[in-house]
Amino acid sequence: MGELHYFLGVNVKQNFEAGKIWIGQPSYVQNVLEKFGLQNCKPAATPVATGTKLLKATEDSELFDTTLYQSAVGMLLYLSGWTRPDITFAVSNVARFCSKPTKEHWVAVKRILKYLKGTINYGLMYSNNDENDDTIIGYSDADWAGDANDRKSTSGYLFMVSGAPVSWKSKKQTCVALSTAEAEYVALAYATQEITWLRELFKDLHNE
Incomplete structure (x- = not known):
């Protein structure tokens, strides 16, 4: 069947001579950005804004679409669990508010997506050297x-x-x-x- 190049949304690049294997999900990230209309957004330097503390929704909070929010968080959880440990902490934070998300929570999710825009080609490089x-x-x-x-x-x-x-x-x-x-x-x-x-x-x- 030849070399493995793609598996369950994960891109695989193998260099046996150099003893290296790279895995990443740039295609998946691009699809996620397009799904939420952020394919042309300005990249963020970090997945979490400094000093950000997310709070539970109150009576005065402006609520956000639960289905859309859960869809985005689900995709980010999948990504962070496979090849992007750099967003794991940020995704874990926003995942706590899936039952009743607010506009503020959605801003935090978009921050992660904007970070992915600038790091779309990040992945994991394994070496046996x-x-x-x-x-x-x-x-x-x-x-x-x-x-x-x-x-x-x-x-x-x-x-x-x-x-x-x-x-x-x-x-x-x-x-x-x-x-x-x-x-x-x-x-x-x-x-x-x-x-x-x-x-x-x-x-x-x-x-x-």
């Missing part, structure tokens, strides 16, 4: 009391193999952390669970 190809490198962080609605923190982790991410997640913590240190420990607990699973997975792959 590194002598530490099998080493799993992980990062963990927490946004203490970042949710302005209930003051719960957000955990985030990312694990890399062969120079690019293989697992990442942004997750709202279930408890209210009383300090930055506590929020960081909770985030580390989530990351530890993930790395334990990844190590077993890679061990099984090597044994096959």
